Amino acid sequence: MLDITTLTISDCHDLLVNKKITAVEIVTSYLDRIRKYDPEIKAFITVTNDLALASARVLDKKIASGQPVGQLAGSVMAVKDIFLTAGIETTSGSQLLKGYIPQYSSTVYQRLLDEDAILVGKTNTDTFAFGGSTENSGYFTTHNPWNTDLVPGGSSGGSAAALSASLCTFSLGTDTGGSIRQPASLCGITGIKPTYGRNSRYGITAMASSFDCPGAFAKNAADLALVTKIMAGADIHDATSSPVTVADYSQELNAQTLSGLKIGLPKEYFGMGIDDEVKQRILDTAEFFKKNGAEIIDISLPNTKLGIAVYYILVPSEISSNMARYDGIRFGQSQKGIDDLLQYYLDTRGEFMEPEIKRRVLIGTYALSSGYYDAYYTKASKVRMIIKNEFIDAYKKVDVILTPVSPTTAWPIGEKSNDPLAMYLSDVFTVCVNVAGLPSIALPCGFDSKNLPIGFQLIGNYFEESKLFSIAHQYQKLTNYHLQAPKI
Amino acid sequence: MKVTPIIGLEAHVELKTLSKMFCSCDASHFHAQPNTHTCPVCLGLPGALPVPNYTACEWNIKLGLALNCSINKYSFFERKNYFYPDLPKGYQITQLQAPFAINGYLDIDSEHIRINRAHMEEDTGKSQHTVVDMQDMTLIDFNRSGVPLVEIVSEPDIRGSAVAKKYLIKLQQIIRYLGISDADIEKGSMRCEPTINLEIITNNGQTIYTPLVEIKNVASLSGVEMAIEYEIKRQLLEWQKSGIIKTKTNKTTRGWDANKLQTFLQREKEGSADYRYFPEPDIPPLEFTDEQITKIKQSIPELPDAKKQRYIKDFSLSDYDATTITNDFETTQVFENIINISKDIKFPKFVANLILGPVKTYVNEKQLNISEINLDPSKFAILFDQTEKGSISMTIVKQFIIEAIDPKFDIMATLQSRGLFQVSNVSELEEFAKQVIDANPQAVKDYQKNPNSLGFLIGQLMKISGGAANPKLAREILEKVITKGLK
Numbered sequence: 018m019l020d021i022t023t024l025t026i027s028d029c030h031d032l033l034v035n036k037k038i039t040a041v042e043i044v045t046s047y048l049d050r051i052r053k054y055d056p057e058i059k060a061f062i063t064v065t066n067d068l069a070l071a072s073a074r075v076l077d078k079k080i081a082s083g084q085p086v087g088q089l090a091g092s093v094m095a096v097k098d099i100f101l102t103a104g105i106e107t108t109s110g111s112q113l114l115k116g117y118i119p120q121y122s123s124t125v126y127q128r129l130l131d132e133d134a135i136l137v138g139k140t141n142t143d144t145f146a147f148g149g150s151t152e153n154s155g156y157f158t159t160h161n162p163w164n165t166d167l168v169p170g171g172s173s174g175g176s177a178a179a180l181s182a183s184l185c186t187f188s189l190g191t192d193t194g195g196s197i198r199q200p201a202s203l204c205g206i207t208g209i210k211p212t213y214g215r216n217s218r219y220g221i222t223a224m225a226s227s228f229d230c231p232g233a234f235a236k237n238a239a240d241l242a243l244v245t246k247i248m249a250g251a252d253i254h255d256a257t258s259s260p261v262t263v264a265d266y267s268q269e270l271n272a273q274t275l276s277g278l279k280i281g282l283p284k285e286y287f288g289m290g291i292d293d294e295v296k297q298r299i300l301d302t303a304e305f306f307k308k309n310g311a312e313i314i315d316i317s318l319p320n321t322k323l324g325i326a327v328y329y330i331l332v333p334s335e336i337s338s339n340m341a342r343y344d345g346i347r348f349g350q351s352q353k354g355i356d357d358l359l360q361y362y363l364d365t366r367g368e369f370m371e372p373e374i375k376r377r378v379l380i381g382t383y384a385l386s387s388g389y390y391d392a393y394y395t396k397a398s399k400v401r402m403i404i405k406n407e408f409i410d411a412y413k414k415v416d417v418i419l420t421p422v423s424p425t426t427a428w429p430i431g432e433k434s435n436d437p438l439a440m441y442l443s444d445v446f447t448v449c450v451n452v453a454g455l456p457s458i459a460l461p462c463g464f465d466s467k468n469l470p471i472g473f474q475l476i477g478n479y480f481e482e483s484k485l486f487s488i489a490h491q492y493q494k495l496t497n498y499h500l501q502a503p504k505i
Numbered sequence: 506m507k508v509t510p511i512i513g514l515e516a517h518v519e520l521k522t523l524s525k526m527f528c529s530c531d532a533s534h535f536h537a538q539p540n541t542h543t544c545p546v547c548l549g550l551p552g553a554l555p556v557p558n559y560t561a562c563e564w565n566i567k568l569g570l571a572l573n574c575s576i577n578k579y580s581f582f583e584r585k586n587y588f589y590p591d592l593p594k595g596y597q598i599t600q601l602q603a604p605f606a607i608n609g610y611l612d613i614d615s616e617h618i619r620i621n622r623a624h625m626e627e628d629t630g631k632s633q634h635t636v637v638d639m640q641d642m643t644l645i646d647f648n649r650s651g652v653p654l655v656e657i658v659s660e661p662d663i664r665g666s667a668v669a670k671k672y673l674i675k676l677q678q679i680i681r682y683l684g685i686s687d688a689d690i691e692k693g694s695m696r697c698e699p700t701i702n703l704e705i706i707t708n709n710g711q712t713i714y715t716p717l718v719e720i721k722n723v724a725s726l727s728g729v730e731m732a733i734e735y736e737i738k739r740q741l742l743e744w745q746k747s748g749i750i751k752t753k754t755n756k757t758t759r760g761w762d763a764n765k766l767q768t769f770l771q772r773e774k775e776g777s778a779d780y781r782y783f784p785e786p787d788i789p790p791l792e793f794t795d796e797q798i799t800k801i802k803q804s805i806p807e808l809p810d811a812k813k814q815r816y817i818k819d820f821s822l823s824d825y826d827a828t829t830i831t832n833d834f835e836t837t838q839v840f841e842n843i844i845n846i847s848k849d850i851k852f853p854k855f856v857a858n859l860i861l862g863p864v865k866t867y868v869n870e871k872q873l874n875i876s877e878i879n880l881d882p883s884k885f886a887i888l889f890d891q892t893e894k895g896s897i898s899m900t901i902v903k904q905f906i907i908e909a910i911d912p913k914f915d916i917m918a919t920l921q922s923r924g925l926f927q928v929s930n931v932s933e934l935e936e937f938a939k940q941v942i943d944a945n946p947q948a949v950k951d952y953q954k955n956p957n958s959l960g961f962l963i964g965q966l967m968k969i970s971g972g973a974a975n976p977k978l979a980r981e982i983l984e985k986v987i988t989k990g991l992k
Contacts, residue, residue, distance in 0.1 A: 226786035341595020
């Protein structure tokens with residue numbers, strides 16, 4: 018019997034419009050699977066059961082009456098719970114927003130709805146996306162479908178786990194320092210962090226405004242290209258969204274051949290605590306590209322080591338300001354019966370903010386304080402420019418840069434949760450991409466000895482998403498790592 | 506001992522753009538139903554992002570140019586972080602390091618007041634402390650949240666309350682000429698915060714400075730003047746009593762009590778507040794080219810000083826009349842619209858007299874705005890022609906220009922039907938003169954001894970003419986007939 022939940026976006030779409038299956042059947046298959054497996058995986062904070070079925074019935078009527086349907090008709094999406102969904106609880110993984118029903122929807126989510134994608138639920142995340150394992154969620158920790166004792170990565174761990182466990186056709190995440198690529202790598206799936214400004218941030222609770230980048234996870238590069246094409250593009254509600262024309266990524270999937278492709282291999286990405294098995298797998302992957310006609314060029318990005326420092330000064334600085342609106346006055350949870358204003362703020366924020374929020378607000382407030390601002394914020398901004406320029410120089414020599422995503426495969430839940438610094442250091446291979454605002458695609462390239470997925474990333478030049486999708490597609494035509502599913 | 510007040514002024518002006526600074530909500534808020542002009546952006550809801558209003562930025566630059574400022578071609582917004590319930594995002598978007606306009610000045614009489622900056626920011630919501638169901642409450646209206654504000658900061662170059670007031674009036678005039686704000690202090694679209702201290706040179710030649718005081722909640726121009734006057738006296742007394750002088754940290758904030766006419770302590774600053782300014786990451790930096798700035802400069806209309814000089818030069822208006830008309834932009838618009846109808850060089854002066862006389866009295870009495878009444882240029886022209894011909898008196902002109910606000914009022918027909926044309930016909934007037942001289946021989950003798958006593962005879966002539974005689978001609982003819990006799 019056909020298992021709908023293994024189908025790609027295009028497969029589902031074809032079967033649906035050719036009336037081989039109905040939208041209700043698709044949605045029901047996923048909901049059944051969520052009911053069966055999510056109690057163990059815990060990918061979802063909210064499952065939009067009734068709404069998904071209602072949407073499916075509307076879509077089926079549309080098809081029955083011969084009306085045109087969107088490009089994503091037949092797809093079921095899981096959305097990280099920091100994307101605002103009008104009328105549907107949006108918690109940002111924090112107790113602060115427990116019960117919060119937004120009045121409006123984020124732009125990128127709305128664009129997907131407009132193409133008839135059906136929302137199946139809101140997924141778990143580290144509180145306000147602050148973390149790399151979902152252990153900082155104000156609700157619960159998500160489990161890695163490949164081994165439920167392990168973390169799925171984060172912060173978009175719920176969306177990655179949901180896709181990895183086939184609980185949706187594609188899912189949405191955000192990547193501020195690696196929060197799409199790292200869980201994609203740890204869960205053995207494909208994920209894209211587009212160029213900063215490619216996707217609108219409007220309607221997504223802000224972490225660090227100059228780093229945040231919405232993106233997606235999918236079963237393969239081809240699906241991801243389609244979803245990204247729909248999400249991308251300028252938005253009048255986001256002044257940082259780019260007016261650069263969005264290429265037709267789906268049409269250009271075969272535009273890039275591996276032959277003649279110049280791939281940069283930066284030496285700085287193969288030290289810094291990288292696991293031997295991971296390192297070998299990435300080098301083997303580079304070798305694989307070489308065998309298929311690509312040229313591997315050793316490059317150096319000497320200030321990579323400063324990425325973490327820059328990131329953990331600038332990001333908390335922006336966070337400390339972005340979190341100020343959560344004062345309990347207009348929305349969200351608040352302490353009742355307090356007359357004094359200052360006490361009201363202290364008690365509300367004290368009670369409902371998770372520890373990681375407080376930690377980052379404290380770091381950021383300190384970094385922005387008068388007397389420290391120049392030493393931290395100004396200095397870090399300068400180093401940010403240096404890191405950016407290093408990449409720009411590198412792209413004069415290479416088409417893309419190939420690196421590992423996470424220094425290790427998935428680790429046991431609880432192992433690093435009491436050591437925030439160790440957790441921060443696991444972002445070492447992903448943060449520089451956000452510091453520079455470049456696009457990067459993460460995709461699976463094998464397994465370690467514990468049968469845990471290993472992923473690599475291809476970092477492209479600004480707005481060269483199309484090239485990334487095309488290379489990833491060529492790679493996936495030659496390999497089957499992306500077709501492996503966890504046994505759950 | 507020599508005491509000199511040192512005053513700097515911060516003025517906040519709400520721009521009257523259609524939409525708010527960072528969202529598309531209606532920017533008008535005066536008397537609007539609370540919280541009806543709001544959206545996720547100006548309510549600071551999760552996920553909302555600011556998108557700058559380009560018109561507001563241009564208007565800020567326009568004002569900067571009108572205040573003789575340099576324009577920062579590369580400019581950006583910054584966040585000023587602090588918590589208050591009427592500040593929904595927990596930070597205000599403003600400009601610190603690279604404001605749109607810097608280093609300008611205004612000349613007030615002979616005083617040169619330097620302007621440090623004119624920068625763009627957003628207004629906050631409004632807290633309203635009230636009682637609901639017998640309980641003290643603070644309600645917040647976010648209609649004002651995100652309304653574009655330009656803050657104009659002067660250097661501490663002002664040396665007295667009168668100059669401070671003149672500076673604000675001039676600023677207000679320029680803003681209204683530019684049409685970017687009503688700059689109405691009473692309605693809150695312009696707000697002023699003087700900062701003041703004293704320089705005291707003591708009798709033994711020592712120079713000291715009293716602590717800085719910033720005065721808030723001043724809701725009128727006269728209030729600014731009175732608050733500064735009060736503060737000058739208070740600081741002197743305070744210094745004489747305590748001897749406390751200015752330090753880096755003892756600046757205080759005082760409120761103005763408009764009923765008691767005194768300032769009161771609001772906040773002692775424990776050091777200065779740390780607002781943790783940093784560049785607003787949600788808005789890319791803004792860059793303006795020389796061409797764009799030139800274009801904005803070209804859109805600046807003639808400003809009060811230049812207009813006044815032109816009125817004096819081209820229309821021979823007195824300094825007083827030119828000043829009075831150019832004080833109010835709308836009056837200049839009305840004035841210029843009327844004088845366009847005639848090329849007669851005496852016409853502008855005639856119109857100015859009417860606008861500053863009967864028209865001004867009328868609008869003041871009716872509490873109207875001059876642009877709200879119907880002043881038909883052709884009616885000014887008719888009255889001017891008749892006056893020039895000597896057929897009507899100024900008394901009639903002043904009366905008729907008001908009656909002619911009614912569009913149905915026909916000047917010529919009414920003059921006719923009410924018999925108000927002046928008798929300027931020489932032979933008719935000579936006939937009246939003869940009658941008066943014959944009837945008043947004693948008065949004629951008196952006049953021959955004392956030429957100043959002609960008034961009585963003119964009065965008699967006016968009387969028998971039924972008030973219709975042209976008084977100027979009547980005088981001339983009486984004089985002629987008495988001295989030379991009738992031909």
